[in-house]
């Protein structure tokens with residue numbers, strides 16, 4: 001995994017444009033999305049108008065008012081700046097991606113030809129068009145390989161230069177526009193028109209163009225808005241207290257008090273925290289389609305993983321033909337090959353290859369054979385062919401046995417009549433078949449049974465390899481308290497072998513797409529947050545249902561569209577980083593909210609005595625900060641309130657450090673640091689500012 005270095009928080013290339021954006025974001029229609037800061041802006045507008053009036057009439061404390069108003073505007077600008085910096089970091093990543101979206105031409109296949117094509121610009125391609133892509137060509141748009149196999153360099157989107165295999169059929173058929181074919185030739189059916197390709201969506205995502213507030217953010221915003229309203233009411237009563245003592249408090253002081261008391265720190269940084277979380281994922285080569293997915297990742301309890309292509313490499317290859325007693329190996333190979341001639345899955349193709357390598361059985365022309373082809377489906381878990389009155393099937397052993405009547409002695413495949421003595425033959429064959437199946441399965445291989453006209457011939461052994469380093473990573477997930485469950489369409493014994501090798505906690509075998517979906521719903525009904533990693537079209541419903549659906553980039557378009565995250569490195573254990581980033585996001589938000597609210601304590605001690613000491617001398621007891629003057633107290637508080645936003649931008653963007661020490665311990669630790677820190681820091685900060693401004697004689 002190549003991980004681009006993190007740009008510095010205050011990189012000049014990001015800071016300068018962000019300053020401009022901070023002013024542009026002053027527009028009330030932009031500001032209204034953030035209620036706390038909108039209120040601050042309204043306060044700034046109101047006091048500015050009063051100041052202008054006083055300027056004309058020559059009344060009021062003009063110098064003092066001017067300084068307070070300036071800092072009110074700074075408060076809003078700093079909040080805007082924080083968001084703009086977060087967005088700017090995303091834009092830098094988007095620009096890198098945009099370079100990959102170079103203008104290319106496409107070799108558009110003429111509608112009823114197999115080889116003649118015309119060159120057209122990639123932008124003119126429509127969904128459904130078929131293009132030829134040859135070695136050296138850039139794939140013009142997203143699509144599905146419908147014929148051929150090729151090695152593809154996807155570095156443009158993944159940053160990983162090792163080529164990947166893309167082939168028709170199966171779960172590795174999706175190709176991404178902007179990537180380059182290195183060898184061979186493929187035919188690609190275009191699945192996305194210009195402007196809505198994967199790369200386009202990636203760019204829009206990292207730029208934050210599609211960012212929507214998550215339910216958690218909305219809830220927090222409502223809470224903050226609620227607190228703001230309470231402080232409006234509280235501050236609104238102050239003039240009457242002053243009037244009672246025969247004095248008056250200038251509006252600008254009231255607004256300053258109000259702004260320092262409302263939760264401006266978290267209000268200013270909330271949006272930046274969310275954007276930064278998504279950006280952090282991008283740096284790990286994971287694209288989150290929604291902020292909600294990132295948050296959910298922070299609380300995941302159960303991780304479900306598809307086996308083939310997710311836990312294993314996914315190119316299951318036929319390695320052996322294992323005939324039943326009394327059946328010629330060549331007869332089995334021949335039947336297996338026939339049933340696979342039109343099977344465009346990697347499994348089917350590898351059977352044709354093995355039959356040719358081992359027995360020299362040549363491919364036959366499907367057109368001349370007058371055959372009816374039965375394609376593989378995840379429901380039937382079988383595929384095959386009806387040819388010359390005979391029917392050949394291959395598939396998962398249990399499905400095949402149900403079909404040829406392994407459980408009942410009566411075969412149900414068409415075209416078979418049962419002899420009276422047949423029962424015994426079938427049962428013996430079934431027993432032997434089970435023995436072979438178990439042997440293959442125990443080694444982690446996938447056994448495919450082959451039958452001709454209801455007569456079992458034997459087993460094809462498909463081999464697959466568990467992805468490297470996966471075991472330790474699953475152990476790390478367990479340590480984080482996440483249960484891993486492998487779900488596969490394969491038989492229980494193969495599943496058990498692979499599950500043991502990969503080190504998952506549990507597995508579900510012989511699962512149909514509906515079973516996968518059901519399992520997720522059951523977990524969710526128990527109140528658990530479920531993540532699912534998958535690559536196949538048959539995983540799509542589950543990916544859509546899961547709270548966090550991580551599609552492998554090697555997977556099909558359907559899978560990539562259904563999930564709410566795509567892992568460009570196709571590494572299911574990346575969930576560790578995804579969860580950490582999610583937890584970090586939640587913790588950062590929680591910590592800064594705590595800090596923001598704790599901040600208020602010091603401000604009460606700074607401002608309240610300063611405001612009232614003239615009317616109520618006994619409040620002098622509260623004046624523990626001994627600030628130089630009431631005006632300096634108000635000014636120091638509002639300056640601190642604005643500067644703390646800028647000071648916390650790096651923390652908001654980088655996130656508080658995640659430590660796997662358990663939720664309770666973490667909460668205590670954060671309360672101590674951010675709660676206590678939030679109480680103490682403003683006392684020190686406000687006092688320091690007070691000393692500084694009275695030294696330079698600002699107030």
Ligand SMILES: Nc1ncnc2c1ncn2[C@@H]1O[C@H](COP(=O)(O)OP(=O)(O)OP(=O)(O)O)[C@@H](O)[C@H]1O
Pocket residue numbers: 306307308309343345347348376378381382383394395396397446447448487488489490491511512536538
């Ligand atoms: N081309 C094929 N023809 C016939 N049967 C097949 C073919 N490919 C796979 N099978 C059988 O169907 C079963 C389920 O298919 P598949 O592997 O696609 O399911 P899955 O739910 O995606 O599980 P996995 O986790 O293994 O990817 C396989 O275990 C195998 O027994």
Ligand SMILES: [K+]
Pocket residue numbers: 259260261262263264265641
């Ligand atoms: K505040």
Ligand SMILES: [Mg+2]
Pocket residue numbers: 171306307308309535536
């Ligand atoms: Mg699969």
